[in-house]
Amino acid sequence: MNILFLNGPNLNLLGQRQPEIYGRTTLADIEAKLREKATKAGVGFDFRQSNHEGELVTWIQQAPGKFAVIVLNAAAYTHTSVALRDSISAVGVPTIEVHLSNIHAREEFRHRSLIAAVCKGQIVGFGESSYYLAFEAALQLTAS
Ligand code: DQA
Numbered sequence: 001m002n003i004l005f006l007n008g009p010n011l012n013l014l015g016q017r018q019p020e021i022y023g024r025t026t027l028a029d030i031e032a033k034l035r036e037k038a039t040k041a042g043v044g045f046d047f048r049q050s051n052h053e054g055e056l057v058t059w060i061q062q063a064p065g066k067f068a069v070i071v072l073n074a075a076a077y078t079h080t081s082v083a084l085r086d087s088i089s090a091v092g093v094p095t096i097e098v099h100l101s102n103i104h105a106r107e108e109f110r111h112r113s114l115i116a117a118v119c120k121g122q123i124v125g126f127g128e129s130s131y132y133l134a135f136e137a138a139l140q141l142t143a144s
Contacts, residue, residue: 002044003138004067004093005034005131006059008075009051014100022100025128033128037135053077053084060087060095069138070095071131078103078113088118094141098134099124 007027010017015026031047038045046067050056056077063070070093077084078099088095095118102125103110116122120141123130 001142002046002067003038003069003071003135004059004063005031005045005047005071006056007047007049007073008053008056008077011073011075012049012051023127030128030131034131034135037132041139043139053081057083057087060084060091060093063093064091067093068142069093071098071134071138072096072115072119073098073100073131074115078115079109081114085114085118088115095119096134096137096141097122097124098130100127100130101125 011027014022014030015024027049034047035045048059050059056074060070070088072088072095074081074084074097078097095115097113097115097119103113104124113122121137123133123137126133
């Protein structure tokens with residue numbers, strides 16, 4: 001069983017980017033912790049980041065048959081991307097939406113997620129722990 005973690009634009013800057021909102025942990029730190037958890041749980045794991053919408057779409061399209069679950073922090077594309085939403089619907093791989101910050105408590109344009117309705121669920125507002133909670137949710141999804 002393999003889980004695919006996808007990260008959208010500007011998440012490569014985690015650690016330096018608005019630490020009061022996103023914390024000081026880097027994306028590489030999060031990846032390392034998840035790798036440990038995946039090893040312990042005996043599941044395969046891939047972790048990727050792109051600043052390009054089309055690259056994220058391609059990765060989602062390539063997921064069926066290789067990954068049982070996608071955990072997606074689409075970052076700013078969450079609020080704008082019909083293309084990402086369509087690719088999640090098209091492939092039918094259960095997808096968990098994650099965000100470090102609580103998008104519902106921030107600017108109004110962040111309250112709307114175009115991908116939420118095609119995801120299994122949404123985990124927001126727990127900082128880096130949003131990823132670890134999503135990992136647990138992914139394990140449960142594949143166990144059921
Ligand atoms: C984010 C929230 C988005 O609104 C924002 O554009 C991001 C990060 C988060 O993880 O809190 O880049 O997805």
